[in-house]
Amino acid sequence: MSEIVLINPGATQAIYQGLSDEFTAIEPPTWVRMIAGWLRDRGYKIAIIDQEAEALGTDDILVRLEKMGNPLVAIIVSGHQPSASTQQMVGAHAVADAIGSQCLTIMIGNHPSALPKRTLAEEPVEFVCDGEGPITIAAILDGVSIADVPGLVWAVDPKIDCVCNPRAPLIPIDELHGDVWDLLPMDHYRAHNWQCFDGSPRQPYASIYTTLGCPFKCSFCMINVFQHINRYRMRTPDKVVAQVVQLYNDYGISTFKFADEMFVLNVGHYTAICEGLARLPFADELNIWAYARVDTIRSDTLALLRQAGIRWLCLGIESGSTHVRRGAKKPINNDDIINAVQAIQRADINVLGNFIFGLPDDTMESMQATFTLAESLKLEFVNFYSAMAYPGSRLFDEANSKDLPVSWSGYSQHSADTRPLPTATLLGAEVLEFRDRSFQKFFTNPIYLERINRKFGQIAVNEIIAMTAVDLPREKGTI
DSSP states (O other): OOSEEEEEOOOHHHHHGGGGTTTSOBOOOHHHHHHHHHHHHTTOOEEEEEHHHHTOOHHHHHHHHHHTTSOEEEEEEOOSSGGGTGGGHHHHHHHHHHHTTSSOEEEEEHHHHHSHHHHHHHSSOSEEESSOSHHHHHHHHTTOOGGGSTTEEEOSSTTTOOEEOOOOOOOOGGGOOOOOGGGSOGGGOBOOTGGGTTSOOSSSEEEEOSEEOOSOOOTTOOGGGTTTSOOOEEOOHHHHHHHHHHHHHHHOOOEEEEOOSOSBSOHHHHHHHHHHHHTSTTGGGOEEEEEEOGGGOOTTTHHHHHHTTEEEEEEEEEOSOHHHHHHTTOOOOHHHHHHHHHHHHHTTOEEEEEEEEOOTTOOHHHHHHHHHHHHHTTOSEEEEEEOOOOTTSHHHHHSOGGGSOSSGGGGSTTSTTOOOOOOSSOOHHHHHHHHHHHHHHHHTOHHHHHHHHHHHOHHHHHHHHHHHTSOOOOOGGGO
């Protein structure tokens, strides 16, 4: 019988609308894995319910919990990347509401750590965790007095006042390996469509971490909310390589995401991992994508990255305006961007560019400059975002409350009720309209489609055409 059940909530239709059917990734839940692995290593009996991957209804979850003896439940609110945590509150609330008094419940994740008291006051749970979670859960299971449980947020009446216990210390990252693959529905996970434009299999698929945290302080990011400090923690490279080998041997996985906020940062760390991967007998089969920054790209390591199976690097370019980027604490210039993209592509690595419309200093002219830059770079794929004040970010702290989304689903870039921030000269509705129009214009451009056809073939072009045919209704009256 399980002592603790970790639930990865799901609400993909509300978050991604029609894109959830075919195009988005379904990833093994990273923080669920990390917490579960740490607890199992210490002898606790655990189970995992991945509602998102299995498309379970709340009734299905309740039946499973009853069969398990209604143990302690931890709802882990963490998306595919840290900024996606808040939108996961849609599914987290539904699960917590359905469980009610059936089980003792704690909510853990980036969003609860960003807004611990508010989460406890608003959500139908007994406890909230401010921090990573494993030490907090272990203390509860061990019967420690609630006043002494590290990281626990609790109250006799949360609508009156909450108590935030001192946070637990950060756990050494190698202890957060997350090797609980046997507890997950591994046949349900799939890669993004663009990662497999070259014909690589979207399934089986896994995402893993090699580092946690980030040393940078971009205004729109809330990556470090668990840590409450800008710290970059690195796993032992040999352990990362061994995890890839395990997943290849046990599950046949060759398609991976390195979900680090910044994989290409510490040269000694990422080159040691890549050297280990490049020596594997199946290195040529690997299709890995990872994050980098324009100012962390080194031309002398790119060939090694490609030999290690890195076929895609994602760059946070953000804006076509140097002034706007500086305002967002990302001081790079356009020449840096162009040189980095071209160097990566010369190494036979595809580039995914992330761009944000509606940053605080944006105007209609600077947003147009961003789109023009995106087209001129000849990228293999792009993500166009609207600026969001995610809880835990500086933008959230500085935003006027009347400009924030009225529901947690409004923090999703693709939801019907999404609500981007206004700027000094633009309404949020204008930013969103520009973003949606830019998406269609970029991906339906015949020049882009012909470039994709030459590189990947007609099947990839058909994927893009099908993607642009998906309608994303917007409730613009809410902005």
